[in-house]
Amino acid sequence: GLALMGADNLADAARQGNMAQVRYLVQMGVSPNQTDYEGHYTPLIQAAMSGQEEVVHYLVLKAGADVNYRIPDSPLTAYVCAKGYKHLKIADFLKAQGAVEEPVPYWLHPHPFRAE
Secondary structure (H helix, E strand, O other), X not given: OXXXXXXXXXHHHXXXXXXXXXXXXXXXXXXXXXXXXXXXXXXXXXXXXXXXXXXXXXXXXXXXXXXXXXOOOOOOEHHHHHHXXXXXXXHHHHHHOXXXXXXXXXXXXXOOOOOO
């Protein structure tokens, strides 16, 4: 339905760093904690993995995103993803906002050849 479509759009906008679209969708009522259709990723996790600092700040400080949401049956949180993908300023920000510091699993690392 509309909510799920909105969530997918918000996850995409967050990953791409499209602040205008992120802000618009949140103001339209799309929950920042709604997960996307495919991987149970929240917009915050998408933004953290992609190094979208401005989006991360907005989602946490203005939209009320849950910094400790964990992808089901996985060790992945926004903090772990930011750290694993070497976005250390984002990891530090999330920690300052109450994210639990957890180790990065050995298999989580940036994919240099990932096609967009």
